[in-house]
Amino acid sequence: MTLGPPPDEERLARAALTRVLEPGDAVGGRWLREVGAVEVLRRLRAAEERLPGATARRWEGLRARAAGVRPERDLEGVRDAGGRFVCPGEPEWPSPLDDLGDARPVGLWVRGRPSLRIWALRSVAVVGARACTEYGAQMAAGLAAGLAERGWVVVSGGAYGVDGAAHRGALGAGGATVAVLACGVDRAYPRGHAELIGRIAEQGLVVGELPPGDHPTPSRFILRNRVIAALTRGTVVVEAAYRSGALATARSAQELGRFTMGVPGPATSGLSAGVHELLRGDGVLVTDAAEVVELVGDMGEVAPERRGPVVPRDLLAPGSARVLAALPARGRATARGIARDAGTSEDDAVGRLYELQSLGFVERHGDGWQLTRQTILSVFAEGGES
Structure with a gap:
């Protein structure tokens, strides 16, 4: 055999x-x-x-x-750079990459000590425009830091702009990050990120399909994006124009059945136009790490409920709140009229009016009842009257 x-x-x-x-x-x-x-x-x-x-x-x-x-020379070269070559089927191979079918990598060149397979299990891609705005860089760094603090690995492409901000955000939070390059892992591309990529190799992982010394090309950048999408549970696009490579990552993620998310920006910004188009389709709007984790994480990892501040009127019993709402914004009303508008009996209305008086919501003048000045001001402040 x-x-x-x-x-x-x-x-x-x-x-x-x-x-x-x-x-x-x-x-x-x-x-x-x-x-x-x-x-x-x-x-x-x-x-x-x-x-x-x-x-x-x-x-x-x-x-x-x-x-x-000369594969022996390449394997020796990556070892000299503190790396290794990982093949499909080996213990460190991330099985999510197999979802790429025949387009999966032949193998991966890896620099860094952690296990790529283990890190990929709980990872999220954060990608976006190279020429991002200050808002985009801030959002990418904040998202990455929040994900890192929650124990998630941040994966990006090592490029200028959103990619670099995401890597720095994760590293700054003491978290884990992976840079997937479109060139040999022993090369720093872009050159201006030599220090950043070196730091990622020391604290995280630098990954690529191309052998040591190989150079990037425009097509290789696009093809690299499919690896970022397949390696992670979901992709967040922070800023992207209509023709951005970050949208190619999102499309790959959608084709692979991964989560795709977008951070909204100004409607007038061309750098957010691609993200907004993604959100008009199957993309999910997210604004922070908690919302990302709620989508890609395990059961029970939910984002906190978003709501405005609790005001005293929110604490009233439903019947008392109806009676309070039945009082006019200006002037006075009788208990009978208030009861009619609140849909209750006059006796019930009177009882609740005295309760509201003790709480400072209303005041009595003879046979009439009216809102206190403080209540009227709070209604205007909360947008209750136009």
């Missing part, structure tokens, strides 16, 4: 194929599923009939790439 190639051989082949196949290559993913990484690499290196689904031109291009790969 054939047991298949040893794990080291499979690992070596997958590491090599991260230099051959582009991220998200579903045709290549089908080859891996049907014949395995070792056989795919062998056929690419040998002068044999090409695998199904590839044109002659593409096959030759893949063969040219495969001829120059």
